[in-house]
Amino acid sequence: xxxxxxxxxxxxxxxxxxxxxxxxxxxxxxxxxxxxxxxxxxxxxxxxxxxxxxxxxxxxxxxxxxxxxxxxxxxxxxxxxxxxxxxxxxxxxxxxxxxxxxxxxxxxxxxxxxxxxxxxxxxxxxxxxxxxxxxxxxxxxxxxxxxxxxxxxxxxxxxxxxxxxxxxxxxxxxxxxxxxxxxxxxxxxxxxxxxxxxxxxxxxxxxxxxxxxxxxxxxxxxxxxxxxxxxxxxxxxxxxxxxxxxxxxxxxxxxxxxxxxxxxxxxxxxxxxxxxxxxxxxxxxxxxxxxxxxxxxxxxxxxxxxxxxxxxxxxxxxxxxxxxxxxxxxxxxxxxxxxxxxxxxxxxxxxxxxxxxxxxxxxxxxxxxxxxxxxxxxxxxxxxxxxxxxxxxxxxxxxxxxxxxxxxxxxxxxxxxxxxxxxxxxxxxx
Amino acid sequence: xxxxxxxxxxxxxxxxxxxxxxxxxxxxxxxxxxxxxxxxxxxxxxxxxxxxxxxxxxxxxxxxxxxxxxxxxxxxxxxxxxxxxxxxxxxxxxxxxxxxxxxxxxxxxxxxxxxxxxxxxxxxxxxxxxxxxxxxxxxxxxxxxxxxxxxxxxxxxxxxxxxxxxxxxxxxxxxxxxxxxxxxxxxxxxxxxxxxxxxxxxxxxxxxxxxxxxxxxxxxxxxxxxxxxxxxxxxxxxxxxxxxxxxxxxxxxxxxxxxxxxxxxxxxxxxxxxxxxxxxxxxxxxxxxxxxxxxxxxxxxxxx
Numbered sequence: 001x002x003x004x005x006x007x008x009x010x011x012x013x014x015x016x017x018x019x020x021x022x023x024x025x026x027x028x029x030x031x032x033x034x035x036x037x038x039x040x041x042x043x044x045x046x047x048x049x050x051x052x053x054x055x056x057x058x059x060x061x062x063x064x065x066x067x068x069x070x071x072x073x074x075x076x077x078x079x080x081x082x083x084x085x086x087x088x089x090x091x092x093x094x095x096x097x098x099x100x101x102x103x104x105x106x107x108x109x110x111x112x113x114x115x116x117x118x119x120x121x122x123x124x125x126x127x128x129x130x131x132x133x134x135x136x137x138x139x140x141x142x143x144x145x146x147x148x149x150x151x152x153x154x155x156x157x158x159x160x161x162x163x164x165x166x167x168x169x170x171x172x173x174x175x176x177x178x179x180x181x182x183x184x185x186x187x188x189x190x191x192x193x194x195x196x197x198x199x200x201x202x203x204x205x206x207x208x209x210x211x212x213x214x215x216x217x218x219x220x221x222x223x224x225x226x227x228x229x230x231x232x233x234x235x236x237x238x239x240x241x242x243x244x245x246x247x248x249x250x251x252x253x254x255x256x257x258x259x260x261x262x263x264x265x266x267x268x269x270x271x272x273x274x275x276x277x278x279x280x281x282x283x284x285x286x287x288x289x290x291x292x293x294x295x296x297x298x299x300x301x302x303x304x305x306x307x308x309x310x311x312x313x314x315x316x317x318x319x320x321x322x323x324x325x326x327x328x329x330x331x332x333x334x335x336x337x338x339x340x341x342x343x344x345x346x347x348x349x350x351x352x353x354x355x356x357x358x359x360x361x362x363x364x365x366x367x368x369x370x371x372x373x374x375x376x377x378x379x380x381x382x383x384x385x386x387x388x389x390x391x392x393x394x395x396x397x398x399x400x401x402x403x404x405x406x407x408x409x410x411x412x413x414x415x416x417x418x419x420x421x422x423x424x425x426x427x428x429x430x
Numbered sequence: 431x432x433x434x435x436x437x438x439x440x441x442x443x444x445x446x447x448x449x450x451x452x453x454x455x456x457x458x459x460x461x462x463x464x465x466x467x468x469x470x471x472x473x474x475x476x477x478x479x480x481x482x483x484x485x486x487x488x489x490x491x492x493x494x495x496x497x498x499x500x501x502x503x504x505x506x507x508x509x510x511x512x513x514x515x516x517x518x519x520x521x522x523x524x525x526x527x528x529x530x531x532x533x534x535x536x537x538x539x540x541x542x543x544x545x546x547x548x549x550x551x552x553x554x555x556x557x558x559x560x561x562x563x564x565x566x567x568x569x570x571x572x573x574x575x576x577x578x579x580x581x582x583x584x585x586x587x588x589x590x591x592x593x594x595x596x597x598x599x600x601x602x603x604x605x606x607x608x609x610x611x612x613x614x615x616x617x618x619x620x621x622x623x624x625x626x627x628x629x630x631x632x633x634x635x636x637x638x639x640x641x642x643x644x645x646x647x648x649x650x651x652x653x654x655x656x657x658x659x660x661x662x663x664x665x666x667x668x669x670x671x672x673x674x675x676x677x678x679x680x681x682x683x684x685x686x687x688x689x690x691x692x693x694x695x696x697x698x699x700x701x702x703x704x705x706x707x708x709x710x711x712x713x714x715x716x717x718x719x720x721x722x723x724x725x726x727x728x729x730x731x732x733x734x
Binding site for chain 1: 482483484485486501503522568569571587589590591592676677678679680683691693694695696697698
């Protein structure tokens with residue numbers, strides 16, 4: 001009897017201990033807070049529901065991770081992120097414009113992603129366009145990953161071409177064809193044959209490639225420590241575009257100030273313009289005319305156009321870099337890119353396999369496949385993107401270009417000024 | 431009170447007053463040290479480094495200051511632009527504010543409505559005002575050039591012309607004269623009537639009343655308004671950012687815009703901090719000069 005009682009007590013004790021252990025374990029699980037990942041993005045309100053939908057699906061797949069998004073405006077984001085860094089308040093993942101990748105990698109904001117990329121072969125980094133990846137590499141390592149890599153093509157107003165009885169631009173067009181059509185379609189002060197890149201001639205960044213490259217020119221050398229405006233090719237490019245401006249085929253500074261930049265672009269006053277793929281949703285929503293895109297015309301030195309993009313990095317201050325990588329690897333996977341940017345038409349995905357979803361989207365133009373063709377065959381990244389002095393040099397170029405656009409200095413003076421004023425900046429950095 | 435140390439309890443009334451004074455200002459003092467004084471000192475320390483705003487932060491001593499005055503090709507232009515904008519906009523602004531204050535000091539029906547109307551621009555957002563003035567100065571469709579056209583004058587291209595961008599900015603600054611007008615109006619209303627009566631008895635006309643009574647009696651207020659306006663005008667930023675972005679070329683590149691560009695675009699926080707301290711010194715010197723000049727020009731009424 002005593003033994004029976006002892007056995008019963010022993011069993012009861014065992015069951016109780018197991019139950020307590022089980023309770024402790026499950027309690028531990030339930031008591032554990034989910035990891036919170038913070039993302040700093042810049043999406044406009046109309047695109048935020050897409051982000052929320054992606055995050056909701058991610059959190060359902062990974063119930064131990066919670067996503068919190070901070071939305072900055074695009075204009076403020078680049079100034080806010082370094083401020084967060086200085087305060088030790090960086091979110092886990094930040095939107096990283098191509099121009100910020102090097103400064104933020106060098107400045108310790110973005111973390112090196114090499115080990116994560118190597119450990120995740122299913123992420124298929126090779127599926128991302130190499131030209132896009134290159135923009136986020138610093139000292140041979142990948143510090144951010146692109147979601148969109150936009151190319152500049154020739155946008156055109158079909159209505160104006162139709163009204164003039166002219167054939168649309170196509171893959172046979174050269175810069176001479178562009179000039180001829182631009183002059184034919186210009187009405188001084190009212191309509192411009194070529195609107196330029198955001199209503200102007202672009203001399204650096206991706207615009208610099210498209211506007212100078214067809215003549216063999218460039219704004220920066222490969223190492224971004226010398227300006228190349230004084231080369232024969234760059235000078236020929238400058239002369240081509242500024243002669244068109246002088247003839248009233250490209251809006252000058254006073255025209256742009258008078259009409260307002262957006263107005264000229266969207267109200268159909270430009271017959272043609274430099275059209276980056278990321279601008280297509282805005283044209284779809286705002287342009288009150290029929291439009292399409294054609295390949296960037298061939299110049300005397302061949303066909304070349306500029307590209308630039310945006311991506312994301314995991315910050316060095318992230319307390320959950322593994323979870324951040326898990327998020328980023330799904331966000332920038334083929335399916336992630338298709339869901340976020342491809343099928344919505346919001347941006348041309350940086351992955352070849354996801355690109356078709358954008359071409360098929362409602363917001364992409366009829367000949368959107370020309371963008372893919374450009375990426376594969378004649379795209380060069382806009383410079384600067386690999387030097388920390390890039391913004392300062394851009395500032396020098398912009399200052400002098402405002403004078404050139406206003407007709408206050410000549411092309412020779414412009415070249416002399418930018419070469420002279422950039423020299424001490426390059427020298428300081430070396 | 432029992433919680434207070436013994437030496438705090440046995441105080442003379444004067445010592446108690448001193449203690450209470452410090453206790454009362456303590457919240458402000460803590461706020462000042464933490465949020466104003468601290469950052470000011472920290473910015474000076476930063477100005478002695480090459481901090482990018484991110485992780486690079488090496489001690490460079492006075493190198494940033496030396497570079498500003500010996501290497502930076504823009505700094506001289508930036509200082510000159512700041513000085514031109516500051517002095518001309520303050521001069522015109524104070525004259526305009528005084529003129530309107532004199533008008534608003536008339537005893538006519540509905541004058542308080544006019545006073546409110548003239549003050550109203552001062553309560554609108556700075557960015558909104560800048561955008562509005564961008565439209566007003568639009569070379570083709572703006573109101574300013576439309577008015578000039580009525581007189582047969584072809585208006586300039588304003589903010590896209592390096593000759594006209596700075597005059598345009600100075601004209602825009604006149605929009606904010608409301609507060610100065612109110613201060614000057616208060617000053618005008620504080621001038622005793624018997625001084626005007628005495629001047630009239632002496633045969634003074636309106637102009638003589640203005641130069642011999644109004645101006646001397648208003649001089650302390652005018653001096654205050656001028657100093658405060660000058661300090662503000664040397665820190666002009668938002669109108670430049672919105673209307674001209676410092677251009678065309680460097681025509682409107684002023685010190686605070688250049689500082690912002692260096693700090694938040696070029697990632698040269700140390701250099702920008704040095705610029706901020708130069709600005710501080712410039713404003714202090716200008717203010718000191720004005721106080722020196724004021725000894726001969728400002729009339730303070732003494733006596734009980």
